Amino acid sequence: MDGPSTSDAPQPKFVTPEVIDDDPGSSQASGIELGQQQAGKKAQDRVLNVDSEYEDDDCFEDGGLPPAPITRELVDGCIERRSKERQVVCEKYENFESDEAFQKMSIGNYDDMEDDDQEETEEEKRARFAQALKNIRQNRQQEEFDLDPPESDAMRQFINNEVNSAMMFNRENHIDDFDPLSTKKQPKVMEGYLWGAVIGNGSYGKVKEVIDVFTLTRRAIKIMKYDKLRKITNGWENIRCEMAILRTLNHKNVIRLIEVFNLTAKGKIYMVFEYCIGSVQQILDLEPGHFVTLGEAHAMFVDLCHGLNYLHSKRVSHKDIKPGNMLLSIDFTVKICDFGVAEQIGLYQVDGRCTKVNGTPKFQPPECVFGNHDDFDGYKADMWSAGVTLYNLVSGKYPFEKPVLLKLYESIGTDPLEMPTNVPISKELKDLLTKLLDKNYERRYSCLETLVHPWFISTFPEDQGLGRTMERMRTGNRPFTMFPSLPILFDEPTPEYLQDEDGNMTYLPPPLLVCGGELNRETFQGFKYLDDLKPSDEISGDRRPSSRSMPTAPPPGQAGSPPPPPVAIQQQNALQQDNPQQMVAQDDEIVAAPVDEGDRAPSGRGGKKKRSLFACIFRSRNDSN
Numbered sequence: 001m002d003g004p005s006t007s008d009a010p011q012p013k014f015v016t017p018e019v020i021d022d023d024p025g026s027s028q029a030s031g032i033e034l035g036q037q038q039a040g041k042k043a044q045d046r047v048l049n050v051d052s053e054y055e056d057d058d059c060f061e062d063g064g065l066p067p068a069p070i071t072r073e074l075v076d077g078c079i080e081r082r083s084k085e086r087q088v089v090c091e092k093y094e095n096f097e098s099d100e101a102f103q104k105m106s107i108g109n110y111d112d113m114e115d116d117d118q119e120e121t122e123e124e125k126r127a128r129f130a131q132a133l134k135n136i137r138q139n140r141q142q143e144e145f146d147l148d149p150p151e152s153d154a155m156r157q158f159i160n161n162e163v164n165s166a167m168m169f170n171r172e173n174h175i176d177d178f179d180p181l182s183t184k185k186q187p188k189v190m191e192g193y194l195w196g197a198v199i200g201n202g203s204y205g206k207v208k209e210v211i212d213v214f215t216l217t218r219r220a221i222k223i224m225k226y227d228k229l230r231k232i233t234n235g236w237e238n239i240r241c242e243m244a245i246l247r248t249l250n251h252k253n254v255i256r257l258i259e260v261f262n263l264t265a266k267g268k269i270y271m272v273f274e275y276c277i278g279s280v281q282q283i284l285d286l287e288p289g290h291f292v293t294l295g296e297a298h299a300m301f302v303d304l305c306h307g308l309n310y311l312h313s314k315r316v317s318h319k320d321i322k323p324g325n326m327l328l329s330i331d332f333t334v335k336i337c338d339f340g341v342a343e344q345i346g347l348y349q350v351d352g353r354c355t356k357v358n359g360t361p362k363f364q365p366p367e368c369v370f371g372n373h374d375d376f377d378g379y380k381a382d383m384w385s386a387g388v389t390l391y392n393l394v395s396g397k398y399p400f401e402k403p404v405l406l407k408l409y410e411s412i413g414t415d416p417l418e419m420p421t422n423v424p425i426s427k428e429l430k431d432l433l434t435k436l437l438d439k440n441y442e443r444r445y446s447c448l449e450t451l452v453h454p455w456f457i458s459t460f461p462e463d464q465g466l467g468r469t470m471e472r473m474r475t476g477n478r479p480f481t482m483f484p485s486l487p488i489l490f491d492e493p494t495p496e497y498l499q500d501e502d503g504n505m506t507y508l509p510p511p512l513l514v515c516g517g518e519l520n521r522e523t524f525q526g527f528k529y530l531d532d533l534k535p536s537d538e539i540s541g542d543r544r545p546s547s548r549s550m551p552t553a554p555p556p557g558q559a560g561s562p563p564p565p566p567v568a569i570q571q572q573n574a575l576q577q578d579n580p581q582q583m584v585a586q587d588d589e590i591v592a593a594p595v596d597e598g599d600r601a602p603s604g605r606g607g608k609k610k611r612s613l614f615a616c617i618f619r620s621r622n623d624s625n
């Protein structure tokens with residue numbers, strides 16, 4: 001093995017069990033444990049149950065395969081490969097400045113690494129190795145393993161022990177045959193979302209993209225661990241505050257919080273947001289000079305000010321306005337996000353007085369960083385940050401920039417404002433920047449004043465708007481990471497099984513998608529069909545109710561419950577149960593009975609049903625609770 005070593009003395013390769021394993025009992029125990037897992041796994045794998053607990057670290061669930069023998073070569077290969085990969089990544093990062101292709105990749109450059117890698121303790125590392133060895137048994141694909149090279153002698157020793165005990169287990173149980181590799185990963189559907197990959201990392205946790213399987217809408221979910229929130233100063237408080245503020249907001253230039261849920265068993269809290277394709281900071285990072293054209297800057301600034309105006313009208317001071325907290329939606333609207341340090345200003349307060357100083361140093365106003373900042377005007381602080389953002393958008397520079405924090409604060413408080421020299425700045429723009437970056441917060445422009453400034457209301461040639469940016473984002477590498485799951489979900493509907501009291505499983509055919517050239521209403525019961533809408537029916541707004549507030553449908557037979565399904569569909573179901581094969585052949589010939597208003601109802605299949613993945617996707621929202 002060529003894994004890096006921290007000591008100068010040559011490290012032996014993995015030693016034999018006789019030499020290293022000074023506690024054979026423990027080896028045996030772990031071997032038996034692995035054996036039990038195998039047996040259980042094999043039985044489990046026959047039926048796919050999507051409601052089981054998933055790990056969030058992957059967008060797929062392991063399909064479950066017979067265990068693979070662990071060999072030294074396999075583990076050595078994994079470690080060596082990871083070591084090489086790391087080297088390649090490091091080299092790439094070294095050439096980052098000059099590598100244009102790499103820069104282009106930075107939009108949606110997926111980072112599937114754990115966001116808290118640096119916090120990993122020796123104990124956690126050991127647990128990860130043990131898990132990686134289990135993965136070797138279950139997955140057999142080297143590409144899937146997360147085996148970093150060992151960094152300490154203790155770690156090396158630990159791996160030796162683990163591999164040795166696994167090998168002993170193999171030997172004792174005569175596991176030495178390799179089945180052909182046929183890993184098939186199953187899509188992960190949890191809490192009504194089909195999960196994709198990580199699309200962003202913040203200080204509070206990672207952000208993953210998902211599809212809401214009920215509305216088929218792309219969403220972004222911020223995942224935060226309780227432990228991590230506890231470690232961050234005011235972590236819980238900030239998150240609670242962010243949720244409380246976001247749930248009251250609804251504006252096109254403010255990120256929309258769709259719902260919040262937590263899974264206590266996993267120790268995680270999830271915030272579901274509308275999906276955005278990237279941040280303004282990512283756009284700036286793509287540009288050679290780290291600035292955009294005047295037209296683009298104007299378009300982004302206009303959206304920012306509209307969002308800020310709305311926030312201030314709702315008595316919210318954001319306190320961390322910067323390009324990194326401005327997201328771009330699919331239709332290229334700027335959305336203000338990250339309300340982690342935002343403050344709700346009291347109802348009876350005349351001005352925007354805030355007390356807690358927060359934010360990013362380069363974007364903080366003088367009254368926050370210099371002198372007495374027991375209280376300050378939060379609205380005016382936002383306007384200063386908006387001024388720094390505008391300065392940054394048009395020039396790629398900051399009005400006050402110093403390498404040391406104290407010097408930076410001093411500069412913000414005392415240095416006179418200088419206009420950027422690397423780009424031509426018009427008279428109006430100069431005037432607006434001066435008004436926004438006025439050190440005296442009383443004289444500084446408010447949001448309303450900014451909205452009527454001549455530069456703000458001026459127009460720019462169309463080709464300088466967000467068109468170019470849009471094109472860049474479009475060509476950026478942000479794949480639709482749920483895509484690989486779709487064919488698995490829709491081309492191969494998973495069969496259902498009916499389990500009786502004795503545990504016997506009866507095969508049920510996959511649900512019918514179409515019936516008589518139309519969507520099979522029995523399968524898609526949750527859908528509201530346009531044909532069924534009466535002129536008096538009101539179409540509700542685009543904000544779908546949270547899964548937690550969805551009213552529960554009354555059981556069949558009670559007032560308000562849907563009537564039974566049409567006879568044709570009942571017969572069809574009965575036929576399907578009796579003879580699934582024949583039914584598949586007959587699908588095309590089935591003609592839908594005329595469906596009237598009352599023709600949608602659940603079929604009572606009875607028994608304890610193991611849901612198929614497909615059924616889960618279209619299950620009623622209430623089922624997920």
Ligand SMILES: Nc1ncnc2c1ncn2[C@@H]1O[C@H](COP(=O)(O)OP(=O)(O)OP(=O)(O)O)[C@@H](O)[C@H]1O
Nearest residue numbers: 199200201202203204205207220273274275276338
């Ligand atoms: N709704 C969204 N759509 C797409 N990407 C998003 C969305 N929300 C966040 N992201 C991505 O995830 C990253 C981190 O998100 P966010 O800033 O909300 O996390 P945070 O933990 O509050 O970060 P910070 O370190 O700024 O406090 C963002 O920079 C962005 O790239």
